[in-house]
Each structure stands twice: as structure tokens, then as C-alpha cells.
Amino acid sequence: MAQGEILQRFTPPAIRAVQYAKEEARRFQGNTVGSEHVLLGLIREQEGVAARVLEHLGVSLGRAQNEIRRQIEAMDTRGPAPASRSWSPGARRVLERATEEARELNPKLGLPSFVDTEHLLLGLVHDSDSAAVRVLHALGVDPEHVRREVIGQLGGGAAVTATLPKMEKVAVPAAAPEMEKWIDAAKRLGAAEAKMISPRSVVTAPWVRLKCQYGCGGWGLRLTCPPRSPTPEQTRAVLDCYTTAVLVHVPGEGNWRSIKQIVADLEREVFLAGHYKAFAFGSGPCDLCEECNLEACAHPHQARPAMEAAGIDVFATARANGFPIEVVRDHTCPQNYYGLVLVE
Numbered sequence: 001m002a003q004g005e006i007l008q009r010f011t012p013p014a015i016r017a018v019q020y021a022k023e024e025a026r027r028f029q030g031n032t033v034g035s036e037h038v039l040l041g042l043i044r045e046q047e048g049v050a051a052r053v054l055e056h057l058g059v060s061l062g063r064a065q066n067e068i069r070r071q072i073e074a075m076d077t078r079g080p081a082p083a084s085r086s087w088s089p090g091a092r093r094v095l096e097r098a099t100e101e102a103r104e105l106n107p108k109l110g111l112p113s114f115v116d117t118e119h120l121l122l123g124l125v126h127d128s129d130s131a132a133v134r135v136l137h138a139l140g141v142d143p144e145h146v147r148r149e150v151i152g153q154l155g156g157g158a159a160v161t162a163t164l165p166k167m168e169k170v171a172v173p174a175a176a177p178e179m180e181k182w183i184d185a186a187k188r189l190g191a192a193e194a195k196m197i198s199p200r201s202v203v204t205a206p207w208v209r210l211k212c213q214y215g216c217g218g219w220g221l222r223l224t225c226p227p228r229s230p231t232p233e234q235t236r237a238v239l240d241c242y243t244t245a246v247l248v249h250v251p252g253e254g255n256w257r258s259i260k261q262i263v264a265d266l267e268r269e270v271f272l273a274g275h276y277k278a279f280a281f282g283s284g285p286c287d288l289c290e291e292c293n294l295e296a297c298a299h300p301h302q303a304r305p306a307m308e309a310a311g312i313d314v315f316a317t318a319r320a321n322g323f324p325i326e327v328v329r330d331h332t333c334p335q336n337y338y339g340l341v342l343v344e
């Protein structure tokens, strides 16, 4: 598979990790982008399972950089800086293996086969002869331990993973058919399309709030809007508590209103089915009351923050999950609205 084709399946954090890897190769004047640079890219990309796992195992950016520097000096492989850097065969294998890991693992979790940072990390430790694995060994980290930590983070559970030597034997929760029913439910409630997605593919960013603060006019007027709605940082922390979500799409002018009702109803159905953590994000400001009661919500079971109001980059999130969305320049442009229901 061509590299561009592989990267199409990558989530925004995984793409950023790849970009950081290229920067690290430049920093170390490597002739190619190697697996050791991918390791540094994964540490630098803070929004992901891989960074959490590596941090938990004590692999900091500074320690890894120092070790790579030491190995390069020992081998004396630095050459003149090339005009552009290709991927080393080892790093290419990491990208390909990450795609295979996602293809094998995600269906068991009821998720589409996107490639996230944890799949890159699994791809990284798969090749026992790689430069990245040499760095991990030098830092006192067992690659098999990395694999177990990743599976644990993905929902395998410490008690389960502790007894399981290989990923293939891990029992993972939430089979795909069980989750598929929420796609049908979303459509029954009025969505044109819906997908089961990983909450890790939902992009949050600090700049999103600026659009509410300076481009909306609704700042501070509703309980569901900033500054009362969750900050991007809070939303990120919340998203990381979940493994499964439904992304709901409704095209058509003004349909942000129907999204709100669909996700509120879907959240209720998901909750009543036993997923007690169910929570919805809609689209646009709450319009359930003419004037918002800023002291206490009049419709607490229905009023939910918009994705944007909670710091979610809706454009990046929709695109990362294969949905259409473009800037609406005038009324002739197609309009696409999105809502999100966190399941468990």
C-alpha cells in the first residue's frame, strides 16, 4: 500500500505523531525517518494512548532523545543533511504494522479501522530488531510490557492483561454487532448517517472557544454555552473516559436544530440500555427556552452543549471519520451538522 493511502486511515493525533517524527529526524540530522523518530513523535503527541503508556513506563522525551543521541554517536551514522527524508524500511514497517494492528483490534472493540497512536506504538514494538526497540531496551522498558499497557488502556483491564501474554488472546469488550444498533437508532431518530467511532478520533483544540467568544454573540447567554460549558481540556479528559461513541450526521440548511433533539433522544436510549455513562453533544446554542435560566437548567434531560461549545473541532472530527464538511460561504453551499453521543 502507498504511504499516502496508509495515512488516510490515520486519526489526527496519529498524523501529528508522524509529523513530529519527521521533525525529530531533522533535529537528529538522520538520513531517513526511522522507527526511533516515530517513538519520539509518539511521546511528543500528548493527545493519545501511546503518550500515556510511555509516560507511565517512565519514557520521557528527554530520556529518549538522550538515548538516541548516545546510540547515534556510538555508531557515528550522521551524514550530510539530505534535501528530503524518506522513511526507513523499519519505519515503513511500523506504519504498515500499525494499520494491521488497527484492522485486527478495532473490530473487536466495535470501532472502525482507523489508525491511532496506540496502533503506531504496537507497530513499533512488533519488530524486536528495530532502532526504537533498542532505545526502549536501553531505557529499561520491555516491549512486551508496552503491549500489555496498551491493551490495558484500550479496555482489556489490568486483571485480564496481566495473565495474557499476547494481544491476540485478549478478550476485548463491546462486540461490533452490539454497538451497530446505535447506528440504526440514530437513523430512526432522524439522522441521515451515523458511525460508531473512537472518542480518540474526536479532536479538541483551544482555538475553538475563540469562535464562540468572538464569532457567535451567544457567549455567556446559555448554560450550555461558554464560559459555562466544558473547556477543551475538560472535554478531552471526558473523551478519554470512553471507548465508544456515535457520530451523528444531518445535512441540510438549518438542521443543527434537529441534531440537538436526535442526540438527546439517542443519549436517553443508550442510557436506558445500561450504558450509564451516556452523554450527548449537540450543535448550536440551546433554544429550548426563550430566555435561559442561568441559575438552573429548565430542561436538564434535554439541554446539552454543542460540540463546538465544548471545544471540539467539528471539521477535523468529521473529516477524521470520513464525513463531509466544508466552510459554508453562502446559502448555495452544502451544510452538514454533527452531534456526538458518548456510549461507554
Ligand code: SF4
Binding pocket: 222, 223, 224, 286, 287, 288, 289, 290, 291, 292, 293, 294, 296, 297, 298, 299, 300, 303
Ligand atoms: S433548557 Fe433553557 S435553561 Fe436549560 S440551557 Fe437551554 S435555554 Fe438554558
